[in-house]
Amino acid sequence: MTDRYDAIVVGAGHNGLVCAALLGKAGRKVLVLEANSQVGGAAVTRSFADGYSVSACAHLLYQLQPEVRKDLGLQFALAADDIGTIALSADGKHVRYSGENVHGVSDADSKSYRDFHKRMSRFAALLRTYLNKAPPRLGTKDRKDLFTLAQLGLDVRRLGRKEMREFLRLIGMNIYDEVTERFDSKLLKGALSFDAVLGTHLGPRSPNTILTYLYRLAGSGGRLAAPAGGMGSVSEALAQVAREKGVTIRTAMPVKRIVVENGRVTGVESEGGETFSSHTIISNADPKSTLLCLVGAKHVETGFTRRVNNIRMQGNAAKLHLALDGLPVVNGLEKKDFASRLLIAPDENYVERSFNPAKYGETSPQPVLEITVPSFRDSSLAPTGKHVMSAIVQYAPYKLKDGWDDKKRDAFMKTAVSKIAQYMPDIEGRISASEMLTPADIEREFHISGGHWHHGELTLDQFLFVRPVGGAAQYAMPLDGLYLCGAGTHPGGGVSGAAGRNAARVILSREKSA
Amino acid sequence: MSVQQVDQGRLQSPFYPRYKALDRLDTWHTWKGYTSADALFDGELEYFAIRNSCAVFDLTPMTKYRITGPDSLDYIDRLVTRDMRKIAAGRVAYAVWCNDQGQVIDDGTIFHLRDGEYRLCSQERHLAWLTAAAIGFNVTIKEETADIAALAVQGPTSYSVMKNLGLKGIENMKPFGLMHFDFQGSEIMVSRTGFTGDLGYELWLEPGKALDLWDALFEAGKLHGITAMGTHALEQARIEAGYLAAYEEFLPADETIRTGRSRSPFELGLDWLVDFKKPNFNGRRALAEEKLNGSTWRLVKLDIEGNKPAHHSYVYAKPRKNKKEIGFITSAAWSPICKQNIALGSVRMPHGKVGDSVWVEVYYQREMHWSKVMAEAKVVDKPFWFPPRRGATPPGPY
Amino acid sequence: MKTYDAIVIGSGHNGLTNAAFLAKAGLDVLCVEKNDYIGGASVSRNLHKDWIYSNCSYVCSLLRPEIFRSLELHRHGLQITPYGGSTTFLENGDYYGSYWDAEVSYRERARFSKHDADAYNRYSTDTMRQCRFIRDFLLRTPPDPTSFKPKDIRELILLGRKFMDMGEDRMYETIRFWTMSVAEYLDEYFETDVIKTALSGSGIIGTALGIHSPGTAYVLLHHYMGEVDGNAGAWGFARGGMGAVAKSIAGAFQGYGGELRTDAGVEKIVVKNGKVKGVALTSGEEIDARVVVSNMDVKRTFINCMDESDLDPEFYHRVKNFKSRGSSGKLNIALNGLPTFPALPKGSSLMFSDMHFIDSMERMERAYDDWKDGTWSKDPYVDMLIPTLVDPTMAPPGKHFMSCFVQYCPPQIEGRRWKDEEREAFGKTVIDQIAKHSPDFKSLIEHVEIRTPQDIEDQIGITEGNIFHGELTMDQLLFNRPVPGYAQYRAPVAGLYMCGSSTHPGGGVMAAPGANAAREILFDLNRHNTVPENFGDD
Structure with a gap:
């Protein structure tokens, strides 16, 4: 016997949970199926050594959309908010920035940074409006689509002539040219360059990195926070809300396939052979896994399959987790500074050079790192007196020449640790346990093809109208009853919940008009 | 080291020596890189051989793909618009395939050679599309144009020739059937298919046996008026049969630069090939929508008054030419067998219903001077030429 | 002293084209060139015994046939042979x-x-579709998207309509094409490394970007949108070297009564009361004109040949940061x-x-x-x-x-x-x-x-030796070229215009910037337009 649901969400990533909770709130009977034993997808807290836990992928929260919180009444505790950034310098003369303020640079740079931050924030705010609605379709006569398009045009115009020109100039540009035009401080240029390329297969010289920078600011204006208990707490809180709205969540229930009958989806079948029926299936999995594996190419058409197959989604970021028996020493840093985000990106050319090998399927011998010590502000993550360090390490291309194996992962972990040791000379002696998640590991553990956190590069050719692919940017796939709600759809990755929320709204409004 | 240079000239089919030996006119063109005869000795007589006796045409250059593997049926069924589950092993299907927008990429014949093994013959080359269509399917697609020699044997006496060739059981083969025979120790596949609209067969075999087959065939047909023919005769017959030619009646959809220059199956009069009851296929969603909302174009078969072939003519709804044209002629010919001035054309809906009259602006040249007539044309339903023998099984010994 | 209707600074192919169309409209035009030979980067130089070098630009395809025809360049000795x-x-x-x-x-x-051999058809169709889209805008002035002037709105609507005409799916393809890298674009069609490599070169020629940099698919287009005798994408040689191009346009210019002076480098563009007055030559001579048109790249024009105080600071800042890296x-x-x-x-x-x-x-x-x-x-x-x-x-x-x-x-x-x-x-x-x-x-x-690019800068005067007078990235294309708000060939000083490759549609021996600038100047002067429209539906 199979249970019937109004909707089934495949995958309890944060977007899946948001979508499920919103549908539940609207009175729908919703089932969420998650392959792993805990909810959250890649937004989970993970124990990697006895007593040590850490956010598995993203370790800072800055993109969660206020609309998502509001719609769901979402509550969770923060261990820290408004986290500052310190761009590390080997000589101890670090650069610190937070909000519109930067310290450790010349007055001119400081003023220029304020202007830069102001302008970027304004553009990010414009972008943010569009993150929270489904992109319009092009070339249709649908009044809603035309209205959204006209509104987009109008909003850009409303920036005013001068700012509109800047917007149109900057939107396709690279971060490198913008920061070299504005700043003298190498550390600041390096840090901003790195911010723009974090989690992407791009270097600071690659056009398009202004967009990725803006996207970063488009949640809470770049304000960084750390949820108490790690990123998993956000997912748990979402799951809690979803359950309160009547959503059933079943973990350790991997989906084998989405069942299609007579040209429409009718349910899902689990790996264990259980079947669940619904005429609405929403996949939180990435577009490639969903369409090519769970649904199967034969149920969609060739041009569409080809487009999905061409989505660029090869991860380039590795995650390093270190269990430390105490805080390391950094020249020029005080203990309290470990509350900040620490960057190893000494200058913009360093970041670019770090990217070079990734183009050829090699890891960076001189990587760039974003380091946090979450246990510093959240004692639940490590035993008393001990600490856990969480670092995003780039670049580690998914498609390594000859592929990833344990040896290559260990070698890259060593590279990363010795890079950290250049700034924290005593680090190696303090490590009691460690792990590294390469894109290959992320693919395997979190079921994301290519191990790309964002389920697809965030570049203009995979953005807005054309994310995940042209003609299917409105969450509904060209197969009746099938929707996507993951980071592979508009607006993209990050713990934002926007994709899940947009998808839910599309589904509800389609039901209404049907 | 010098690398072998790719052939700079025309390729020769394995039948080329026999063609060359029969050739008197020395007028050739290129067909998919192969040298192919326009006509060999008399284009008109070659044409009449199709309609009166038996004409042979070298099909080798036609693009051929072999599709095998456990998912081959699912794959082909998703590829084309008609229901391939109904095409049993030993049957051939004329089919058309579309892109996601429901626009025709090409038409061709699909031979269900053996269980799960297919040959797809197309007008144009499509390996890139066929490969893209194979994403997610366990199939192997092999381009085999040069690996298979093929001859069309067409005309009323072709059945007698096949009998004489010793093909046992051929009498039971229905149109769009195929059978395998032994030919001098190697396998020959024979299908009851063709591009002439007449009784006829096509013979497929390994290139090494091509000349032996030719010789045996001509020996078997000696008393049945067997004649080699060129493309001129075939083109004449093709229009009479109402068959489509790529780059005449349609363009491969993914190779059109301008918007609106491609055609859907409905717009080519191929409604009967589109089956919405079968599982998902390429173009299904767009075609369902077109079915609902109507098409833009319609393919028409025209019987035009007078005797001036209407090559590249504009088509009008009214005889007064100050009206806007409603379409244009894609192929035109004087039909020697029907004694009709025939044409295929593309006109805008709702024009061109069967039985309608339209007007065709025909330009013709006589001794340097150009003249123009507005000729009335009737839209007809059936192919211009469809003799009963084409469908008869067993065919008679005409 | 004589006051010219117009002085064109620089006798590159764009300067000469501009001068020719102005002269054709009956203006009294002087074209000044700093070198002792004309042509800028379209030159044939006799640098070794009996050899003639096309020592800068070396092939020709982008030269707009409308301009060739309108200026009757064949009468002035130009022969283009396809290769x-x-x-x-x-x-x-x-x-x-x-x-x-x-x-x-x-x-x-x-x-x-065999896969790639077949895929090539779709590749060339898709690429040609983009060429056809852009080609209609080569001989048009880019609209200012921030303006509410009827002309700008009309041009924007035209751009929008051409885009919409493609139909939904091709619109998406177009968005992607304009933003992606040439390597990724080719990856979507081909599987063979050498075939991709052979095609990718056109995505980076003259460009300070790599094949993996987003935006290089457009550069590919920039090299495909030309033609020889209607064969889209074909390239050809100018008989006698690329100097023949400049020479023939100069011939047309002089045929219309224009005056050409070599060894006449410009030291300064003279501005008086916010209006252009003429040019001061390095020799100290000053020549007056109602209109001054610069064929030089924007950096050389505004940074080297003008006083910062004569210019809008915002404009000056943007020009200073205009990307013109030689590569x-x-x-x-x-x-x-x-x-x-x-x-x-x-x-x-x-x-x-x-x-x-x-x-x-x-x-x-x-x-x-x-x-x-x-x-x-x-x-x-x-x-x-x-x-x-x-x-x-x-x-x-x-x-x-x-x-x-x-x-x-590098420069x-x-x-x-x-x-x-x-x-x-x-x-x-x-x-x-x-x-x-x-x-x-x-x-x-x-x-x-x-x-090296440095030699090109030293000899021809192009800043950093960038062959396109500025990079062809999205932030410097169409209405962003050379800088936002100044894409319509007018400088922020009354009577001063730009006609070099720093302006839309950019570099290559295309002559479109020169022609477009001439059309705008003639419009401002209320003169009859001599610049041809594009042939359409190519």
């Missing part, structure tokens, strides 16, 4: 060529991959005979083709990494041609001229001027790469002219 095909030499001794005959090209591609070098070589390429069969038509010696996408991208590090590519992308195989006027009988375009080559080495030994080493890099595929090549060399 066929291209060759890529593989390290393993094989080669990949493309031929005039489509079937032969098919067979050659099929030798590497291309050149070798012009006089040969005692025709070099042989043993990989090619005897008598191969590929001898006439443009030849390349990089056979993988990785080598292409690595060439860019060197440039980013402030040096020339140690394994560069070379686009090599021997024009004397079709043009007998450029070398003595039996002798040959070889043109090697080299990507990448400076590690931030300072090139040293002579570095220039020599750069030349050797290129010669060695070619010699690997042609054993007798080195022994045939009689003379080599090595040109």
